[in-house]
Structures are given as structure tokens and as C-alpha cells.
Amino acid sequence: MGRKSKQKQQDPVPHQPRQAHGTRVTKRKAKDAALDTSNKKSKQVNQAKQPRKPKQPSSSPSIHSEDEQDEQDASDDASEASESASDNLQDLQGSDDDDEFDLDASDADAPQNPPQQLVFSDQDDSEDGSQDSDADSDSDEQSDVQGAEPRREKLSAKKSKKLDQEALLEAADAEAEMIRTNIAGLEPNEMGEVDDDMVLPTQEDKEREATEGADAQTVYGRIGDIVRILGDFHRFKAANRSRADYTDQLVADIASYYGYTPFLAEKLFSMFSPDESIAFFDANETPRPVTIRANTLKTRRRDLAQALINRGVSLEPIGKWTKVGLQIFDSSVPVGATPEYLAGHYMLQSPSSFLPVMALDPKTNERVLDMASAPGGKTSYMSALMQNTGVVFANDANASRTKSLSANVHRLGCKNVVVCSYDGRQFPKVIGGFDRVLLDAPCSGTGVVSKDQSVKVNKTERDFALLSHLQKQLILCAIDSINTKSSTGGYVVYSTCSVTVEEDEGVVDYALKKRPNVKLVHTGLEFGVEGFTNIGGKKFHKDMHLTRRFYPHVHNMEGFFVSKLHVLPRAVVKNKLAQQEKNDADDTGVLVDDDEDEKEAGDVTFNDDEDKQLMQKNQRRQQKAKGIKPSKPTTK
Numbered sequence: 001m002g003r004k005s006k007q008k009q010q011d012p013v014p015h016q017p018r019q020a021h022g023t024r025v026t027k028r029k030a031k032d033a034a035l036d037t038s039n040k041k042s043k044q045v046n047q048a049k050q051p052r053k054p055k056q057p058s059s060s061p062s063i064h065s066e067d068e069q070d071e072q073d074a075s076d077d078a079s080e081a082s083e084s085a086s087d088n089l090q091d092l093q094g095s096d097d098d099d100e101f102d103l104d105a106s107d108a109d110a111p112q113n114p115p116q117q118l119v120f121s122d123q124d125d126s127e128d129g130s131q132d133s134d135a136d137s138d139s140d141e142q143s144d145v146q147g148a149e150p151r152r153e154k155l156s157a158k159k160s161k162k163l164d165q166e167a168l169l170e171a172a173d174a175e176a177e178m179i180r181t182n183i184a185g186l187e188p189n190e191m192g193e194v195d196d197d198m199v200l201p202t203q204e205d206k207e208r209e210a211t212e213g214a215d216a217q218t219v220y221g222r223i224g225d226i227v228r229i230l231g232d233f234h235r236f237k238a239a240n241r242s243r244a245d246y247t248d249q250l251v252a253d254i255a256s257y258y259g260y261t262p263f264l265a266e267k268l269f270s271m272f273s274p275d276e277s278i279a280f281f282d283a284n285e286t287p288r289p290v291t292i293r294a295n296t297l298k299t300r301r302r303d304l305a306q307a308l309i310n311r312g313v314s315l316e317p318i319g320k321w322t323k324v325g326l327q328i329f330d331s332s333v334p335v336g337a338t339p340e341y342l343a344g345h346y347m348l349q350s351p352s353s354f355l356p357v358m359a360l361d362p363k364t365n366e367r368v369l370d371m372a373s374a375p376g377g378k379t380s381y382m383s384a385l386m387q388n389t390g391v392v393f394a395n396d397a398n399a400s401r402t403k404s405l406s407a408n409v410h411r412l413g414c415k416n417v418v419v420c421s422y423d424g425r426q427f428p429k430v431i432g433g434f435d436r437v438l439l440d441a442p443c444s445g446t447g448v449v450s451k452d453q454s455v456k457v458n459k460t461e462r463d464f465a466l467l468s469h470l471q472k473q474l475i476l477c478a479i480d481s482i483n484t485k486s487s488t489g490g491y492v493v494y495s496t497c498s499v500t501v502e503e504d505e506g507v508v509d510y511a512l513k514k515r516p517n518v519k520l521v522h523t524g525l526e527f528g529v530e531g532f533t534n535i536g537g538k539k540f541h542k543d544m545h546l547t548r549r550f551y552p553h554v555h556n557m558e559g560f561f562v563s564k565l566h567v568l569p570r571a572v573v574k575n576k577l578a579q580q581e582k583n584d585a586d587d588t589g590v591l592v593d594d595d596e597d598e599k600e601a602g603d604v605t606f607n608d609d610e611d612k613q614l615m616q617k618n619q620r621r622q623q624k625a626k627g628i629k630p631s632k633p634t635t636k
């Protein structure tokens with residue numbers, strides 16, 4: 001094919017999945033690309049040209065302090081907490097009036113930014129300038145050609161002929177490239193069947209790739225080819241090749257190209273259509289935009305924005321869906337160390353981490369539990385929404401992580417927060433009767449790969465099984481900690497920064513089956529993809545569509561899952577249950593045999609004795625860590 005290794009010719013392959021993804025988004029009716037401003041600008045900043053080498057935000061300490069990923073990473077938490085600061089505060093109603101953001105960096109008395117240090121932008125920013133689309137690169141090419149015309153008129157006939165030949169060659173080359181990268185655009189009779197040796201590696205190729213390592217560009221090209229073939233399989237497949245031949249190769253190539261274990265590549269791949277999966281894997285190679293949350297306990301977003309602009313920070317509101325979020329495009333000062341940051345006027349916080357709190361929607365004077373809260377991004381946002389009234393119990397099993405939690409609580413001026421450290425499974429024994437509970441559960445972090453690439457290789461099948469087991473135990477404790485007679489609340493929000501089904505819908509489904517007095521309700525979030533009601537042969541509660549999934553490739557934010565449960569008094573559902581029992585209607589999730597249910601919910605079954613022992617063991621460990629003599633284990 002004589003492909004020249006010109007950057008512009010190589011680009012279309014990496015860009016292809018994004019186009020494919022667009023189709024998928026429409027199919028799924030994702031209402032909005034949430035970070036709408038970032039679609040404009042941060043893409044320009046972050047577009048990865050070399051997916052294998054994801055860039056990390058340059059000022060990572062100040063950027064990272066706070067999110068879910070940090071939270072998981074217990075070993076890093078102390079430094080993370082002080083640096084990044086997770087969450088938020090603020091009142092959506094009131095403080096920001098109409099929130100029509102009307103700041104102008106050029107007016108007011110904002111000094112011009114000093115020569116840009118681009119603390120928050122990455123290399124791509126400078127690479128891409130202000131444009132990143134395929135259309136842009138096309139137009140670049142066009143202007144080159146146009147610019148060459150007048151010159152060519154003055155050339156000698158010989159030289160002109162040579163140039164014409166070169167142009168012809170280039171055109172042929174471009175056409176070949178177009179065919180390779182745009183197979184789907186061809187008419188059936190132009191394409192015919194694919195010569196499988198062009199796409200699927202021979203045994204010899206495989207052996208060579210296994211010993212010498214695969215060429216990244218070749219593998220990525222093959223990924224694109226296979227995705228396009230799978231997109232219209234009967235039209236493009238090679239003779240005697242099954243869908244499995246292509247998907248097996250695709251998953252192997254995804255694992256090798258993006259650096260995932262084959263196990264995780266397969267797990268994530270299976271959640272999407274092939275084209276959307278590539279969009280997802282691609283998005284995980286690009287850092288998400290840097291965002292902050294204005295702490296409305298101390299300032300208004302408008303005032304904060306102006307103060308930061310005056311310091312040389314370039315920013316914009318995140319999107320219409322939040323009145324407290326700001327996206328940072330670049331800054332001449334470290335955003336994690338400005339006087340405003342130190343004074344607690346904002347939290348460095350991912351927009352996805354706003355969502356569970358918005359869904360929880362805590363009210364003033366309520367009693368709220370944040371069951372797994374360190375380093376406190378969401379706690380502090382709750383505190384702000386509650387305008388420092390009522391009480392937020394901010395719990396985290398990891399005592400060392402509560403240091404950063406306390407630091408954030410103090411910095412942000414949250415006066416209604418009580419910090420504690422228990423295994424969440426000890427609630428409601430420790431304390432119960434809450435109007436609302438947030439369970440932002442410990443998880444595998446498959447939604448935050450762009451921030452923690454280690455997730456690609458350090459999560460085993462067993463980890464997922466154990467995590468989902470823990471999450472199921474925690475969600476039942478969260479539900480049982482609710483005051484079902486609460487006049488204002490009675491809600492649990494369950495969220496994770498993972499996109500895997502067994503940590504999300506699988507857990508919620510389990511809770512619905514175990515607690516008939518619980519029902520799923522709308523999250524109140526304006527966007528997000530609906531949760532799965534069935535996937536991969538697993539069927540979930542029919543209301544699971546009320547849950548919301550957020551994806552890096554769809555919403556330009558970290559992957560997240562948010563669900564909201566209403567916990568009703570048991571008596572209210574008693575009659576209903578009796579009726580349902582008669583009907584044997586297990587599709588409501590209410591009447592399924594528990595044992596069967598547990599087996600279905602994942603291959604992990606619950607054993608109360610074993611759980612008790614584990615909890616006691618954990619309790620003893622915690623006591624030991626606190627210098628307390630561990631209590632003796634009790635037998636049943």
C-alpha cells in the first residue's frame with residue numbers, strides 16, 4: 001500500500017473511534033455532552049496523539065487532591081488530600097443568582113496573564129493550537145495545496161512534471177489510506193469480502209508479535225479495521241471467518257495496545273459496541289479537564305472566578321448543569337496553592353464527583369451519613385448544600401484517610417460535619433436514623449483509568465468479586481441506616497467511580513432483592529446514560545434504567561455510576577409484598593429466592609458467619625492501628 005508515515009495520514013485511524021462513538025451516543029440518547037465547554041476547548045488541550053503514552057496533568061499534586069481515585073488509593077491519601085482537595089461545598093440555589101456567567105478576563109481590572117506557563121494544559125495544547133478536529137487537519141492540507149499553485153506556474157516543465165507525479169503518488173497514497181480508514185463508506189460492490197490476511201494476523205504474525213512485540217501503529221490500524229468489519233459484519237467479513245475470530249483478535253489488540261490485562265480488556269469491551277469500546281479506551285488515554293467547585297460556604301462562583309482570572313487563570317463554567325463548577329484551561333499559578341484555595345474558596349474536584357451529591361440532594365437541618373467519605377469532596381459539597389445546618393457524619397474505614405478529610409472539612413469551613421472512622425458495615429449499629437445516606441463505595445476505579453493507569457493491570461477477577469461482595473454488604477447497611485419515617489428524606493445514593501456492571505447495577509439489583517422496602521427513583525440528574533436493565537445475559541430490575549452512567553468518551557468526565565434509592569417503612573410494603581408473593585412475580589426483584597439470587601448476583605455468596613468474622617477481624621485491625629487493645633472475637 002506504500003503508506004507514507006506522515007502524521008496527517010496516520011491521524012485518521014486514531015480519530016475514527018471518536019466518529020464511531022458519536023453514532024453510538026445518539027443511539028443511546030445520551031442527552032448531552034456534559035462538559036460542553038470542554039468539548040470546545042479542553043479537547044484542544046487534551047487530545048492525545050499517542051494513546052499509548054497518556055499524559056498526566058502537569059501539576060498533578062494540586063490537581064489530584066481529591067477524587068475518587070485518590071480515595072481508593074489509600075496509600076497515597078495523605079499527600080493527595082492536602083494537595084488536591086476533593087470536594088465541594090455550595091448551594092445551588094441562591095448564591096449564584098441566575099448563574100449567567102458573565103466574566104470577561106479582558107475587562108475588569110484583570111491584568112493580562114503573564115507569559116503562559118500553562119500549568120494545567122498538556123503538551124497537546126501547544127501541539128494542537130486551538131483546533132483539533134479532523135476537519136481542521138483537512139483544511140490545513142488544503143491550504144498547503146492551494147499555496148503551492150502559484151509557485152508551480154513559475155516552474156520549469158521538467159520540475160512541474162516531477163511535482164505532478166509526486167502529487168499523483170500522494171493522491172494515490174491518500175486514496176489508499178482513505179480506503180483503509182473509511183471502509184464503511186464504500187458501496188458493497190466496491191468492497192466485497194475482505195482478504196482476512198489483510199486484517200487478522202497469520203499464525204506467523206502472531207508468533208512474531210509475541211516474541212518481538214507488536215508495532216503499535218500496526219495494532220491500532222488493525223483495531224480500526226476490525227471495528228469497521230464488525231460494524232457491518234456480513235458485508236465485510238472474510239470468507240470462513242466468524243465474528244469470534246475478529247472479536248478475539250480485537251480484544252487481544254486492545255489489551256496489547258492500551259496496556260490492559262486481557263481479562264479487564266474483555267470485561268470492559270463487552271460493555272459496549274466495538275466502536276464505542278474503542279472510544280472508551282481512547283478516552284482513558286487522555287486526562288480529563290481540570291475542574292474546581294466553588295465553595296458557597298465562603299464565596300460565590302462569580303467572585304471566585306473573577307479572583308482567579310485576576311491571578312492569571314483561564315476558566316469557564318463547566319456547563320449548565322452545575323452552578324458551582326469551573327473548568328480550568330490554563331493558569332500561570334498553581335491552582336492547588338492560590339490564596340483562594342488555601343482560604344477554602346474552592347475544591348479541586350472532578351465534575352463526576354458532583355453528581356452523587358446532586359442526586360442525594362441533602363436539605364438543610366437534615367441528618368446525613370457519608371459512609372465512605374475520605375478525602376471529603378462529597379462531604380464538603382453536602383455541607384455546603386445544607387448551608388452548614390443539620391449534621392453530616394463523614395465516615396471512612398481508613399483512619400489515615402480521615403486526616404485529609406478533616407483537613408478539607410476545616411479548610412472549607414464545614415461546621416456541620418462529624419468525622420468518624422468505622423467499617424461502614426458497622427452501621428447502623430454505630431448510629432442510624434439518617435434522613436439520607438451517601439454510599440460512594442470503594443470500587444475498582446475502572447472509571448478513572450485516565451487518572452490512575454495502574455487500574456489497567458492491577459485488578460484481578462478476584463478483586464472484582466471481593467469488591468462487589470463488600471459493596472453489597474455496604475449498601476444493605478446504608479439502607480438500614482435510614483430513618484424510614486424521615487419527613488424530608490429517606491434516600492440512599494449509591495455511587496462508584498467504576499463502570500463495571502457487577503459493581504454498579506449488580507449491587508443495586510442485589511439490594512432491591514434483599515430489601516423489598518426499597519425502590520429506585522430518578523437521580524434528578526439531567527444527563528447521563530441509562531443504567532443497564534440487561535447485559536451479557538444478566539437481567540436486572542426493570543427500574544434500573546433510572547440509574548445513570550457517565551463515561552469519559554461521552555461526557556468528557558470520569559466514568560461514574562449514580563443510583564438513588566427511596567427507603568420506605570417496612571410496614572408500607574408488607575401488604576404489597578404479600579400480594580406479590582401470591583403472584584410469584586420475581587421480575588420486580590422482590591420475591592426472588594435469596595440463595596438463588598446471590599448466586600446470580602455474582603459468583604460470590606454471602607455467609608453471615610464468615611462476614612461476621614471478617615468484620616471482627618477488620619475491627620480488631622482498626623483497634624490495633626489506633627493503639628487500642630483489640631477486643632476478643634465473639635463466636636456466634
Ligand SMILES: C[S@@+](CC[C@H](N)C(=O)[O-])C[C@H]1O[C@@H](n2cnc3c(N)ncnc32)[C@H](O)[C@@H]1O
Nearest residue numbers: 071372373374375376377378397398424440442
Ligand atoms: C471512592 S472513595 C470515597 C471518596 C469520597 N466519597 C469523596 O468524595 O472524597 C472510597 C472510600 O471508601 C473507604 N472504604 C473502604 N472500605 C470501607 C468500608 N468497609 N467502610 C467504610 N469505608 C470504606 C476507602 O478508605 C475510601 O476512602
